Amino acid sequence: MSTDAVIVTGLFKNREETLAAVQTIQEQGWQVKEVHSPIPDHELARALGRKKSKVGWFTLTGGIIGFFSGFLLAVFTATRWNLIVGGKPILSWIPFFVIAFEFTILFAIFGNVLGILTQVGLPDKDYEKNYEPECSGSLYGIEVASAPKDVAGLKDLLRRTGSLKDHKETI
């Protein structure tokens, strides 16, 4: 996309109209850049060709690191002072498993949060660009990329597909 391209955002009142509009806009050869919605919608994500989330890999990695960290911490500390307490062996695997379990959960959650932040793209300082605040309430916003000379045609198409209002912004 050239630097003088613009983004036109159309606002739609519900999911069904938004899905139909995305389909029509794409069929007419326009590029739908993004859809803002008040609730999650897998069909919209599919329509935009979004790839499967990778957050789970972060969570899994965190969990594996946590399990071994917990186990190794317990083993390391127990072997620093080889003192038998309560008749239990120095390396007591069952109690250490409890520590490993809790660390697995803790680090899996850290991984999950890191995954959410990196994959969702938060914090996003430029969120206001092309964003209509009504999209967090009840409306759906479709961002469509266009060359400046085609904006009028695109706006006309958006209105025909049910857009309540639209605005354009240069990218």
Next chain:
Amino acid sequence: MSPLTFETINTTVLNTLSRPGKLYWCVIALLFGGVVLGASCWAYQILVGVGVAGMNTPVHWGTYLINFVFWVGIAHSGTLISAILFLFNAGWRNPIARAAETMTVFAVCIAGLFPFIHLGRVWLVFYMLPLPNQRTLWPNFQSPLIFDVIAISTYLTVSSLFWYTGLIPDLAIIRDRSQGIRKKIFKALALGWSGKTGQWMNYTRGYLLFAGIATPLVISVHSVVSWDFALSVIPGWHTTIFAPYFVAGAIHSGLAMVLTLSIPLRKILKYEPLITMDVLENIAKTIVFTGIIVGFSYATEVFISWYSRNIIEMETFRWRAFGDYAPEYWIMVVCNTIIPLLFLSKKFRTHVVPLFIISICVNIGMWFERFVIIAGSVAHDFLPNAWGLYRPTFIEGGIMVGAFCLFFFLFLLFVKHLPSVSMTEMKEMIHKTE
């Protein structure tokens, strides 16, 4: 009643964040007074020594640890509602999930204070951290007390992150409808959320994983708390039933606290269209279920003590029912297992007054359950010449009152400053039912 729409949900919830009246600030001031009382009592204990509490031989675990277990229990139903019922796709949890999650975070914070208070010399708390002391001795990771430190810290971290993650889309809604300094604050808190499809896709996956991970955690945490007792040899504590018994009891007390909070919340904040009577009825039905599990656990304990023919165990359970703490024991039995059965009648579970009263009874009963288990067991163990009784002192009472006031103080601040019903989850719920 008009059907719910995305706009009515926004309006109903955002209206609760309007400027509060004088009565609100009076209640806040009253609760703050209670917090100051508790803090003063704790300060006095630090100054004079832990001897100002009623704990003495043979009962060295008193009100502080009773309150610790009680508040950890209260915390559990928040995770049950927000994580476990989320995984089961139970739509009725949506209107109360946020309040329950918030309750979890505050309850774990308060629970976490009590081991500090119980320590007496609170400045030595770092002994519990995985750091070597001056003799290069590390914490003993074979000890259930250290399991507990790890489990509670993990639970606090996970429940706080889960709560905040769930809030992000709602914080964006408030940001988009605010002005001035309020907008700046919510802009920072919402982290630039704009509801893009890619954001939602990754967010919902992360949220699902949060729920999936929080579920085994919640079960493990109260199991670990129960092992503080069960891994000792004290009669009345040394039993394998403790982990499931504590988990069921925790959910029982937590659900009761959710009712105690939700009923005034829906009335004062005009949440009746969102927190419907069906939601309260479903909580009541779940309380009947958990009450039966708790009752079964009480009966099993008594049966096993008789069936084992172990005279120490038999004496412990005879003394619980007919000894010095018999009133506490029977309050526990009646409030936790018999009174909740009133919810079998539709009349009781569909009217707010009986719902509220019964929820308070369960809260009281569950507090006494912890009293009977913790203080009652060590007061009457193996050696008759070592038997003794425990009664809390004014200082312990003051700290306990302060803890309750702190909980309600934090909760009241929350309901007027952050959305106490998840707007996003409510919208998803009505979208699914359309």
